[in-house]
Amino acid sequence: MSDSGMPHLFRLLGAFVAVAVGIGLVGAGLVIPLAGATGGAAQATANGFNSLDSEFTATSLAQQSKIYSADNKLLATPYDANRIVVPLSKISPTMRKAQIAIEDSRFYEHGGIDVRGTARALVSNVSSGETQGGSSITQQYVKLMLQEKAVREDDKEAAQRAVEQTYSRKLQELKYALNVEKTHTKDQILGGYLNLALYGDQAYGVEAAAKHFFSKHASELDLAESATLAGVVQSPSRLNPRTNPEEVQERRDLVINRMQQLGMVTKAQADAAKKQSVKSTLKIKENEGGTCSKAVDPYFCNYVIQYLRQMPELGPDPDARMQAINTGGFTIKTTLRRDWQKKMRSELTERVPEGTERFGAAGAMIEPGTGKVRAIAQTSQYKIGLKKASTRYSEQAWTVPAQYGGTNGFAIGSTAKMYALVAALEKGKPLTSTVDAPTAGVKTPHNFHPSDFQKNCTTTDPVWAVSNDYTVGGRMTLAEATKKSINTAFAQLASDVGSCNIPKVMSKMGLTDGYGLPYGLSYAGGQKVKDDYAISNIVLGSDSTSPLQLASSYATLAADGKYCPPNPIESITTANGTKMKIKPPACKQVMDKGVARGVTQLLLGPLQEGGTAAGNSLADGRQAAGKTGTTDNHKQSWFAGYTPQLSTAIWVGSPIREYDMDGITLGGRFYDQVFGGTIAAPIWKDVMNSASADMKKRSFTKPGKKVLNGDLRSIPDVTGMGPTQAKEKIEKAGFKVKEGSVVDSTAQAGGIAYTQPSGQALKGTTVTMYISSGVAPYTPPPAPSTTVAPAPTTTQAPQPSSSSSRPSSTSRTSSSSSSRPSSTSSRTSSSRPSSSRPSSSPKTTGNRRTGNNGNGNGDG
Numbered sequence: 001m002s003d004s005g006m007p008h009l010f011r012l013l014g015a016f017v018a019v020a021v022g023i024g025l026v027g028a029g030l031v032i033p034l035a036g037a038t039g040g041a042a043q044a045t046a047n048g049f050n051s052l053d054s055e056f057t058a059t060s061l062a063q064q065s066k067i068y069s070a071d072n073k074l075l076a077t078p079y080d081a082n083r084i085v086v087p088l089s090k091i092s093p094t095m096r097k098a099q100i101a102i103e104d105s106r107f108y109e110h111g112g113i114d115v116r117g118t119a120r121a122l123v124s125n126v127s128s129g130e131t132q133g134g135s136s137i138t139q140q141y142v143k144l145m146l147q148e149k150a151v152r153e154d155d156k157e158a159a160q161r162a163v164e165q166t167y168s169r170k171l172q173e174l175k176y177a178l179n180v181e182k183t184h185t186k187d188q189i190l191g192g193y194l195n196l197a198l199y200g201d202q203a204y205g206v207e208a209a210a211k212h213f214f215s216k217h218a219s220e221l222d223l224a225e226s227a228t229l230a231g232v233v234q235s236p237s238r239l240n241p242r243t244n245p246e247e248v249q250e251r252r253d254l255v256i257n258r259m260q261q262l263g264m265v266t267k268a269q270a271d272a273a274k275k276q277s278v279k280s281t282l283k284i285k286e287n288e289g290g291t292c293s294k295a296v297d298p299y300f301c302n303y304v305i306q307y308l309r310q311m312p313e314l315g316p317d318p319d320a321r322m323q324a325i326n327t328g329g330f331t332i333k334t335t336l337r338r339d340w341q342k343k344m345r346s347e348l349t350e351r352v353p354e355g356t357e358r359f360g361a362a363g364a365m366i367e368p369g370t371g372k373v374r375a376i377a378q379t380s381q382y383k384i385g386l387k388k389a390s391t392r393y394s395e396q397a398w399t400v401p402a403q404y405g406g407t408n409g410f411a412i413g414s415t416a417k418m419y420a421l422v423a424a425l426e427k428g429k430p431l432t433s434t435v436d437a438p439t440a441g442v443k444t445p446h447n448f449h450p451s452d453f454q455k456n457c458t459t460t461d462p463v464w465a466v467s468n469d470y471t472v473g474g475r476m477t478l479a480e481a482t483k484k485s486i487n488t489a490f491a492q493l494a495s496d497v498g499s500c501n502i503p504k505v506m507s508k509m510g511l512t513d514g515y516g517l518p519y520g521l522s523y524a525g526g527q528k529v530k531d532d533y534a535i536s537n538i539v540l541g542s543d544s545t546s547p548l549q550l551a552s553s554y555a556t557l558a559a560d561g562k563y564c565p566p567n568p569i570e571s572i573t574t575a576n577g578t579k580m581k582i583k584p585p586a587c588k589q590v591m592d593k594g595v596a597r598g599v600t601q602l603l604l605g606p607l608q609e610g611g612t613a614a615g616n617s618l619a620d621g622r623q624a625a626g627k628t629g630t631t632d633n634h635k636q637s638w639f640a641g642y643t644p645q646l647s648t649a650i651w652v653g654s655p656i657r658e659y660d661m662d663g664i665t666l667g668g669r670f671y672d673q674v675f676g677g678t679i680a681a682p683i684w685k686d687v688m689n690s691a692s693a694d695m696k697k698r699s700f701t702k703p704g705k706k707v708l709n710g711d712l713r714s715i716p717d718v719t720g721m722g723p724t725q726a727k728e729k730i731e732k733a734g735f736k737v738k739e740g741s742v743v744d745s746t747a748q749a750g751g752i753a754y755t756q757p758s759g760q761a762l763k764g765t766t767v768t769m770y771i772s773s774g775v776a777p778y779t780p781p782p783a784p785s786t787t788v789a790p791a792p793t794t795t796q797a798p799q800p801s802s803s804s805s806r807p808s809s810t811s812r813t814s815s816s817s818s819s820r821p822s823s824t825s826s827r828t829s830s831s832r833p834s835s836s837r838p839s840s841s842p843k844t845t846g847n848r849r850t851g852n853n854g855n856g857n858g859d860g
Helices: 008-025 039-051 095-105 115-128 136-154 156-163 167-183 186-195 206-214 223-232 245-261 267-275 298-308 318-327 336-351 412-426 478-484 487-497 500-506 533-539 546-558 593-603 678-691 704-711 724-734
Strands: 067-069 074-076 330-334 358-366 372-378 434-440 445-448 464-466 473-475 521-524 526-536 569-573 627-631 635-641 647-653 663-666 671-672 712-714 736-743 752-756 760-762 766-772
Touching: 039 156, 067 206, 067 478, 095 186, 095 223, 095 245, 136 167, 136 186, 156 464, 167 473, 186 206, 223 245, 223 464, 245 298, 267 736, 298 318, 298 330, 298 372, 298 569, 336 358, 336 372, 336 678, 358 546, 372 546, 412 478, 412 487, 412 500, 412 533, 412 546, 412 627, 412 635, 412 678, 434 445, 434 487, 445 487, 445 593, 464 533, 473 478, 473 487, 473 712, 478 487, 478 593, 487 533, 500 533, 526 533, 546 593, 546 627, 546 635, 546 647, 593 627, 593 704, 627 678, 635 678, 647 678, 671 678, 724 736, 724 752, 724 766, 736 752
Parallel strands: 067 330, 736 766
Antiparallel strands: 067 074, 330 569, 358 372, 358 647, 434 473, 445 464, 521 526, 627 635, 635 647, 663 671, 712 760, 752 766
């Protein structure tokens, strides 16, 4: 113990005089037993003592927070200091006596400074040259509180000063101790000390120590346990019951003997306690917390911690929020259903066993209408400090986006087709409408051209080659295209409704890539290009995202068009029992309810007979909707589906490097090819059945007539009008207009002969105006009969007319009839019939991740 500039003895005497004067000020009285201190020296030292700051302010103690599941299972206990603050009444009387006996037996008698102990320590220090403790419990409380305060404020210099072995620090400590005795009761001081002291193994405070070493509360500690903890405070790093039980036992017995000397326990009680070995009394808890690696579910713990770091209610910045979490003693209740999570992991690992080489699986469950995260799970084991991730061990979550400790995710395949359906219905396309799917097979792709799609939502390659899993094409309903997941049908649908409408839908439904960028952006120079989307990404899901994001986005449909960002936090309660006011992320109605209901009706198909997920319907006739997804060469597979109460996305694939899932055996099952319906959907089914078992069966609400029939508008009759006047009238009705060819017609030359379509069409449809030549269409006479007709009778029908100026409107392929005949059988409502597209160009493939070249083909 030293202070620069003063000889050792002089410092000692000066300090002692100061102590004496200080104690005299509070009436304790002390005779200075040492000679050599002059009256002037004593006065000067007393003045110095009196000038020291006496105002002592305690700070709130850093203590562990606790994270619970929604079903009240303890998940994790994050902390900087493993401390659980309890009142003195919840600490056993035996523990209180043991601590007083060994640290400050006259605690309830002195006025903050144990004069005898201090004098004894000073004399011993002078005579031996060694440091002997003479601090009262009050002084130790002050020292520990000053250190705690410095640590909480991240003041390293103050933390060092709080424990440095100098007389100036000792004098300040004494002055504070006198102040504390004036402002606190003895029980308050003892309770504070017992909650502050370090008892080894990073257990601060007697409650945390009791739970750590003996797996019980401080109120339950017996004599042997109490004496053990009271003894280790002297040197908690050396006297560690876990690592040094023999020396700890010697110290424990010393405490028990002291208690017997003071009359706190009888000889019989003391002897019985000493018969037990320290080692035999230990029941050490290994997984208490501190970091997420010790949590029940480390991946979810990490997700929650990262989410809390972004909550403004906890502090002005992430570092301040992290400190609040680790030291605030919060009770954090999450939205996680631990039972559902365990079931999800069980189902995942049954189909894709933990540690399976090359392949893994993950899933996420969301509550529609609230965004509450109900379960996340994956097949890997959590392990930190990995030089190389594998399918067996991973520090990153496969379930959540990168900002929450996850990754960029995985390509979602044809689960992306859902967004094209939303875009189509929002454009007013009837639920019962059709799409003309170009014919294509596995080895005979159809080549779409950049001009088939809107600028900034197309391809930079000469063609986009799209295959189907079998040869199929032709006009089909949206329901059929969805049920069977026909790639060319959805590519054509994107062309019909405007491809740039699809990423707009994705954005408002909360779908981004794993890094938070808009889903589907194209690549150039290894970077995503702002506001430029690759058609393969937005139609066939070649870009990546996480199961949590996909489940959340699909939940929008289950919630009748309301998107709620994922939220894992139910409530936060402070250490003093006050429930914190937290603002959950805002939900937003992002689409018309009818549109959401209409898309849901279409997504019933994949789970029905003949659908890509057939055989995976939920138990007891519970209604569910969903979509399969498989990427190029079966490298990633998905099923995203929902009921009105739950939305779940399941992914199975190759998380580290991409491998084809063809001809593989997983979980004892052989798969010739892996599709979304072969592994992901069965896992989804079992997980959803389990979670839904106690829920009331609810059916989806059907859409209204507007969605069923489409947003049909009447097309004005502009026959005979001039092109300029006709164009204005048609555009005013909500349609686009273009001029067609000149056709024979009885209408005035240069006027409008007819429009295609006519009658009714969807709002925004392009209406073609055909211009009249002013010449009546030629009607050939009927061909002469080669047989002699029998003589007419009175019962015969009259001879049919030999000519007709207008064929039946049923011969046209548009969705509504025309007031004029089509001049050629090839005229349809499509501006580009499939037969006009070249099909001899080679199929273009490439890096699926870029989104520019990958075709994203799969089962859908």
